[in-house]
Structures are given as structure tokens and as C-alpha cells.
Amino acid sequence: MILSTASILCRFKPSNQLIFLLIIGYTEAVNSEFSNQEETMSTNGLNQQKVEAFTERMVDSLNQGSLALMTSIGHRTGLFDTMAELPPATSGQIAEATGLHERYVREWLGAMVVGRIVDYDLDTVTYSLPPEHAAALTRAAAPNNIAAFMQYIGLLGSVEDRIVESFRHGGGVPYSAYPRFQEVMAEDSGQSVLPALLDYILPLVPGLVDALQGGIEVLDLGCGRGRALIIMAQAFPNSHFTGYDFSEDGVAAARAEAQQHGLTNIHFEVRDAAALDQMHRYDLITTFDAVHDQAKPATVLSNIYRALRPDGVYLMQDIAGSSHVHNNLDHPMGLFLYTVSCMHCMTVSLAYNGEGLGAMWGQEKALEMLAEAGFTQVEVKQLPHDIQNNYYICTKH
Numbered sequence: 001m002i003l004s005t006a007s008i009l010c011r012f013k014p015s016n017q018l019i020f021l022l023i024i025g026y027t028e029a030v031n032s033e034f035s036n037q038e039e040t041m042s043t044n045g046l047n048q049q050k051v052e053a054f055t056e057r058m059v060d061s062l063n064q065g066s067l068a069l070m071t072s073i074g075h076r077t078g079l080f081d082t083m084a085e086l087p088p089a090t091s092g093q094i095a096e097a098t099g100l101h102e103r104y105v106r107e108w109l110g111a112m113v114v115g116r117i118v119d120y121d122l123d124t125v126t127y128s129l130p131p132e133h134a135a136a137l138t139r140a141a142a143p144n145n146i147a148a149f150m151q152y153i154g155l156l157g158s159v160e161d162r163i164v165e166s167f168r169h170g171g172g173v174p175y176s177a178y179p180r181f182q183e184v185m186a187e188d189s190g191q192s193v194l195p196a197l198l199d200y201i202l203p204l205v206p207g208l209v210d211a212l213q214g215g216i217e218v219l220d221l222g223c224g225r226g227r228a229l230i231i232m233a234q235a236f237p238n239s240h241f242t243g244y245d246f247s248e249d250g251v252a253a254a255r256a257e258a259q260q261h262g263l264t265n266i267h268f269e270v271r272d273a274a275a276l277d278q279m280h281r282y283d284l285i286t287t288f289d290a291v292h293d294q295a296k297p298a299t300v301l302s303n304i305y306r307a308l309r310p311d312g313v314y315l316m317q318d319i320a321g322s323s324h325v326h327n328n329l330d331h332p333m334g335l336f337l338y339t340v341s342c343m344h345c346m347t348v349s350l351a352y353n354g355e356g357l358g359a360m361w362g363q364e365k366a367l368e369m370l371a372e373a374g375f376t377q378v379e380v381k382q383l384p385h386d387i388q389n390n391y392y393i394c395t396k397h
């Protein structure tokens, strides 16, 4: 016990506060060992083994959080992509191949080596990215590129001051405070939704692919950069597709991409989903990850119900989870999702005096709200590749 605490102290240079915590743990451990070898309770009534194990876990979190930030940088700078193609190379050669400054590259490589992401050869002073790691860190590895998702950690960190302000004074942080949000989100859904859309997601709705081939009216609300809709418009030229988002950036990017593909069966508009007042207009309405962060989710769901034709279908992809925290203890991404929720999804809703449902609103709450909006027939489906989402298939009667 003493050894491991001491070895933590030797391995890195912690803050004064952390040194204090570790020294307290160390002193307690020494006292405890000398007074009674079997005794795990220290004089202050704490189980010292638990204190030590927890402290080690927190130190590890500090390292893993750092790894997430540096992995995001590796993705954004193209370092992983380049290293995957290079033989073992010096920091100078890697800097040259990426067009980056060597001093930064070398420091990043230091983090990557001690983080056991990159291998280091002391004799040749060269660095290499093992192919097994490249398989989870490069653009070529998409949809398995985990490095793309690491961008959320820096994105969320960039608004920490404003989030802390909101803890103190209420309110929220608006979308405008996240200038990279649309870009990162498009990369996220570009990996999580798009590759599965035609072959796995749309077939979840019985008869939908045939209907799309025949020609139907489709609306995607909160479409972001519109990539899901663009893929559908390309695959189903007889159908017509509309995308609404209140992000001007998102809609501008969506329009540009649709134009680039020469699509004539699609259009995008800057529009607030809460103000949608159409009736019996669409055969299919979709939302991809776009309900839980609404300011007025109940209004949006009612608007969707009204805008569907009789027998129309609403396909809602949203975060899988329970509305009750104790059911989420074993959620494979629970910690990440509550964090994204607190520092983005919930706060953007509260910024507009919204409900602040948050990403972990959960299946129970989702079904309750869908029923309130009029959807009495809802089936919840999941896809084996997708641990993050539920697919709610809601039919209007």
C-alpha cells in the first residue's frame, strides 16, 4: 500500500493539492501499518485501502482525461493518419510529413508514448503507431475511429467557465458558444448514423424502403449539416426530402453539399422545430439525436405528430438509457453521456429557458412524452453495432 502511493508520487509532478491528498494517504497508511497489520480502518474512521484505491483511480482519470485531449489533437492535426502510413520515424520526420511544428509534435509524441498509444524505439529514437491502434484512431478506420469522438472532450472543456457560471446563476450556454459543434457533430453522425442508414436503420421500419423507392415526402428535424437526408435523397430519387435546423451554419453546409451532389429532390431551411405548424404533410419524419436538447421538446413532438399524414411514421433516434440514474450504472457510455448532457445538451436547452431534458432523459421519459404527443403505437428497437442509441418507431393512427 505504501509502495504504491509512493510510486505514484515518483511518477509524476502533481499539483500541491494532490500532493497534500497523497501525503495524507501516505501518513495514514504508515500509521495504520505500524499500529496493526490487519487493521484497515484508520484513526479517522476511513477504510484506508478504499481511500488509496480511490485516489489511484482519480489519478488514473487525470491521465485518461489528458489522453483524450491529446488523442483529439492527434485526430485534428492528422498525426494519426500520417503516422499510420509512415515506417518508424523521428519526431522531425513526422513533423515534416504532417507540416507541423516539430517541438509540438515531440511533446505530443511524449504523451502518446507514455499513454501506450505510440511505440518508441530508444536506439533509433523513432516512433511508430501500431496497426492495431491505427485501426481505432484514423480516418481510414471510420466508422471505428474513436479519435473523432475525443473531440467532444476539448469542445466541452472550452465552455467550462460558462457552465460553472450557470451552476451558480442558472440559465444555460447557447449553441453560439460552441463554434465547432456542427463540424464535430457531423463527424460523429458521419460515423454512427450514415454508414448504417440505408442497410440497417431504415429497414427497422417495416415497408419503409419500398415506400421511399416509390416516392414519399420526408422531413428531418434538427438536421444539422443534413448528411443523413443527403444520403437518402441520393438513394431514393422518387422521394422528396426537407431538412430544418435553426443553425444557420448547419443549413448553409447542408445546402452546399446538396448542391455539390446536384440533388434536386432536397431542400434545407433555417427553421425552429418548435414553430413548425404544418399539418398532414409528411409520410416520414425523422430526428437523429435531436429531441433531448430541444428547448420545447413536448411542443416539437406534438408538431411532428400533427405534420405527419395518417399512417405516417416518425423515426426518432435518441440516446439509449434509463430515466433513472441507478439503472445506468452499467451503461457502457453513461459517464460520457451525462457529461455531454450537462455541458451541452441540457445547457443549450436551458439557454433558451427550455426544459433541459438532457441526453439521459431515458426511454421511460421518451415513451411518456411520445404518448402525450399522440403516439400511442411505439416500438423501440436497437442495432447491435450501436450501443448509444434507441430507435423509436412511432406510427400515427
Ligand SMILES: C[S@@+](CC[C@H](N)C(=O)[O-])C[C@H]1O[C@@H](n2cnc3c(N)ncnc32)[C@H](O)[C@@H]1O
Residues within 6 Å of the ligand: 175, 185, 186, 189, 193, 221, 222, 223, 224, 225, 244, 245, 246, 247, 250, 271, 272, 273, 274, 287, 288, 289, 290, 293, 294, 295
Ligand atoms: C445533436 S445535433 C444533431 C444534428 C444531426 N441530426 C446529426 O445527427 O448530425 C441537434 C441539432 O438540433 C438542432 N436544433 C436544436 N433545437 C432546434 C430547434 N428548436 N429547431 C431546429 N433545430 C434545432 C441543433 O442546431 C443541432 O443541429
